[in-house]
Amino acid sequence: MKLSKWLLVGVCSVGLACSAGVFAKDKNEANKYPNATRQDPKVSMSSKDQTLLNKAADLVNDGKSADAQPMIEKVLGNSGSSAYAQAFAHQLTAQVYYDQEKGAQAIEEYKKAIAFDALPNDAQFQLIYALAQTQLQEEKYQDALATLADWEKQTGTQSADEQALKANAYYRTEQFQPAIDTMKKAMSMTDKPSDSWSQILMASYFELNQYDQAAELLKGQLAKDPNNKKLINQLATVYIQGDKDQLALELMAKAKAQGLVTTNDDYVQLAKMYAAADKPKDAAATLKEGFGKNALQPTYDNYKLLGDVCTQSEDDACAIEGYGKASPMAKDGNVDYQLGYLMFYADKSKDAVDALSRAISRGSLRQEGEAYLLRGDAENDLGQGAAATADWQKAAGFASTKSMAEQRLKAAKGGVKINRAKKK
Structure with a gap:
């Protein structure tokens, strides 16, 4: 957040626009801090320092810090400058550092300005x-919390912004x-709390x-802005975290009926909710x-998700389409294994062999033995006995498929016809 404009204006308005001498507060101006424990000091500044700092403040406000720097340093180097002038010069230096995104240096200069204890209360x-x-x-x-405690003590007050800043610091310190x-x-101190709060x-x-409390907060916000997709998504996330998946699903289904499910993330989130609720067809x-x-979006993840949910809903044609489109983008062989499996049981053994060959070639298979076993079955279906035997022999090397592979090898050796296994 940019501080320079409002902060400089606040300080300048106290004295630099006035005549030299004692910078008294306008009697008609309302006291912003009636409960302040700090006494408002008398302030004074030479006309020379006033001119320099007025020009420097204008330059800093205009983003011309380099031009302002010599004027500020002239006041800081003048041992005869008043405490008020010194404090304001340090404040300007802090602002220069802040605008240059040199936060640590800005902090030190703010501290120096404050330590003079010479500025009027508002400033x-x-x-x-x-x-x-x-x-x-x-x-x-922790430093911020200590500074805010000092601000509260000296001003004798609290404000919505200040309390929000303190809450932020508490959150950061866990x-x-x-x-x-x-x-x-x-939030109770204002009718316009910031979204960030x-x-x-x-x-x-x-x-x-505390998911129930989070849900109540979001529901209150949604009541005022029922078509706010950000709030809807956040509330759905809260429900899921709180193990209230059905409420999350109902919320998103309602949003879809309202025409609020429109983006890639919206559709993916809703589809995953249906899948988690054991509603793969939906x-x-x-x-x-x-x-x-x-x-x-035509991405690997989206096509694979389509293949997965269509498999769960026993819509093999849809699953084949999803896995088929995911295959060219796959980094391992698992999607191709699923595709090969579905192709084999759709009586497309040649396509099954092709998919399973890609699966084995790409590797990182969760079911490597099954891939060899199934490719052997597809090759056997195509009358490719030697290839089938070779794959069954490889499948026999895996614990999960050893027994089934040996049965096939024994049957083939004895001339027994091997029937297509049932789809699992």
Whole structure:
């Protein structure tokens, strides 16, 4: 988050736009911190320093830090400059570092500016808050918490933004329950909480496995924005994490009926939910619709998923299509093994041999013995006895297929006709 504009304006408005001498607060201006424990100091600055710092502030705001630097250093090098001028010069230097994404250096300069204790309350408190923000961004989470505690003590107040910042720091230090309590307080203090606050609250619930609370938060948000796909997907994820798969499925099915399932991820998520709920036909129908609408991407994972759910729903033609399209993108032989298996039992033994040969060649098979056994069966079906015998001999070398392979070899040797095995 960019701090320079609002922070500089806040400091400049206190004194630099006024005349030299004592920079008094406008009596008509409302006191932002009526419960502050810090006394508002009297401030003064020479006209020379005022001119230099006014110009430097304008340059920093315009992104011309290099031009501002000599003016700032001139004030810092002047032992006769007031504490107020020194504090503001250090604040400007901090801002230069911050704009250059040098967070560690910015933190040190903010600390120097604050240590002078010379700025009016509004400016001083803004600097303390900016220090906490920068510490959080630099992953100095405990330092940020300490700085925010100091801000609360000096201002005598709390704000929604400040509480949210504190909750963020609690979350980063894995203090999840304090993060939850503090973020809920922040959200209760404003009617326009940031979306990022909800994300931190949600993440904290997740870390503590408080899925019901996370679901209630999301349901409340969905009630206000029922067509928000991001919220729907998050709620579905919460339901799944909380072992409420049926609720997740119902939520996504409803979203589909609302026309909200439109992207690759949407269709894949819904199809997997149907598959997990033992509804492979619905999963297959969802994927077919996604491919038909060109919403699903022609990827290995998507085609393999189609093959898997169609296999589960005993739609062999669909499974063959899915695995067939996944095959050219496969990095191992497992999809080709499934394809070869289905081809063999679809009375397409030559295609089965081709698929199983690719499977064996690509390797990393979970069922290598079965691949040799099945290819031998397909070759035998095609009248290729020598090839079948060679594959059955290889299959006999695997524990999972040793017995079946030896039976086939014995039968073939004895001239007994080997019938096609039943599909498992």
